[in-house]
Amino acid sequence: MNIQQKQTGACLTLKLLEQQGVSDIFGYPGGAIMPIYDAIYDSPIKHYLCRHEQGAAFAAVGYARASGRVGVCMATSGPGATNLLTGLADAMIDSIPIVAITGQVATKAMGSDGFQEVDIVGLSLACTKHCFQVKDISQLSAYLTKAFEIAQSGRPGPVLIDIPKDIQVSRIESSLELVQQSSQEEEVNMDHIQAAANLIDQADKPIMYVGGGLGMAGAVADLKHLNSRFQVPSVVTLKGLGCIHPTEPHYLGMLGMHGTKAANLAVQEADLLLVLGARFDDRVTGKLAEFAPNAKIVHMDIDPAEINKRKQADVSVVGDLKMTLPLLAKRVIGDTEKIKNWHQRCRQLIQQGQPEFDHDGDNIFAPELLFQLSGVLNEDAIVTTDVGQHQMWAAQTMHFNHPSQFITSSGLGTMGFGIPAAIGAQISAPKTQVVCVSGDGSFMMNVQELATIKRYQIPVKILLIDNSRLGMVRQWQELFFERRYSETDLSDNPDFVTLASAFNIKAKTITKKEEVSSSIQEMLNHPKAYLLHVKIEAMENVWPLVPPDTANHLMIEKTPLKSQVN
């Protein structure tokens, strides 16, 4: 079906977005994108005005991660466009499908160092999966359609499309063709599947190392199915949290720098790693040469470039886990008796690492606070975090039923991510409980988005854990820089309750353990946005910790908090 009508590039852009099923956009207007904003005025697509383009990009990321749909953000040329870049880099490393639309100076002015002109296509090369610049209105339809296809296909990622202002206002006898997504049936190498199954069946100490790719592939249920037949002990990455429920009997928790002792020791002892949608990130492996030293490796991933990138695989299966995992499950014989002793060893490791929250004194212990919060959240609640100590405590103590419920900046580790990501998540799922766990450093990095919360009455809850420090950096200064606390003291933070009240957000500060339970309930029961400001001790550290360039089994433990595992 063709819809023949003469329309501007701006109108066509909105129509094409509609055609892609876009219902929500996050952005900020400016000179070079005004025609598109004019078209938004009449569009059924809802635009959310964020208060900084970086906030818009993170909102799009949060939206995409919560919904599984493509997140869309837009900005004007120059500084508007450059402000999107951190969000694009975040989406790139965490494989999040977003489309960023930027305005550009008119084609005749391009290359003249015009007002608010920047080579955003050049700047985005390193942090996008692909980028387009529309030089002729006849390209617009194909480029925008392709942008959505690229963002979602294979390993997802961000795509930028730069639209000069004259293209936005020029008219075209457009032929708006119905989208035909090119579906490419992947060929799976069945010999590799069989070889993988053989290695799994031969192993005495197999372990699954599950990353964010499993959830992105929509293969969580397929893994559960495999587990129901043959329970291979499992560990997850930060982005893999939620892929396996913590109550699964042989689940050892998160591995890596702040992973559980059980997870890290089990991986070091394993004779086979079944790697599902993970990429041997340095925060996961510790000293790479000593990571899982006795293990053969079966690596399954959609991105062939991840195979043998950091660790050589004995068998690799390239393809969509949604397709390859069921094929593997059919080929694995799964002799539970054969790994009986390994199960026993893993249970022993889990039992040795039971969580303990016996923190002395009246002050609030953040891991215990987050454990309590996790226990009272709705089953389908979404938690976003910022980056730092609070993020690791959340990862260690909170339980999730699905990876889309834990939205955290994993690969890039971007402070300022939490609040806008929560806004995006809440907009994608208006009836779902959304909580942003933040720290006092991160909170201030996109604090302007409280205005977005106010404007759209977005009922996100913010749990602000405040140690008046850049806690993770301070911790490293304590441990590795001779306690030279350079520029990590934030004791002159603003009054966060007053700050929230300026945006009509109800807020409260707590300092004592006895206040935690009732205050969490008060926050969650409040029908609108709420900020719970929690003061904790400045010198608290995240434990365990694998020091830099150290094997994971040499982790340091110095705290009652020993594990996330039930």
Added chain:
Amino acid sequence: MFVGEKIMNNDSHTFEITAENQPTLLERLLQVTRYRGFLVIEFNVLPCSDNRRLDIKLTVQDPDKANLSGDNGVQRLYNQLNKLFDVNHINIKQTSTLQCQA
């Protein structure tokens, strides 16, 4: 330091690439090559007969193999280049050891 000193005793690898003639293509190829730790020794670009695509010969060397854990650095670069949206076809044409040019 002489360029030749860097090249000496390092393997070079040549990729033959056919790709869509898009404005960002060459920058992307060079950006990926640099980011993944390789130096460009030679970069030849010719239009294909259809004028829609380019034939590219990209010769690179790995100046610091220690950073790329093992001997598969060139395979990793191949994988990254092969992912690029505009790249239609790529193969590794040759691997050779360059002689001292200092």
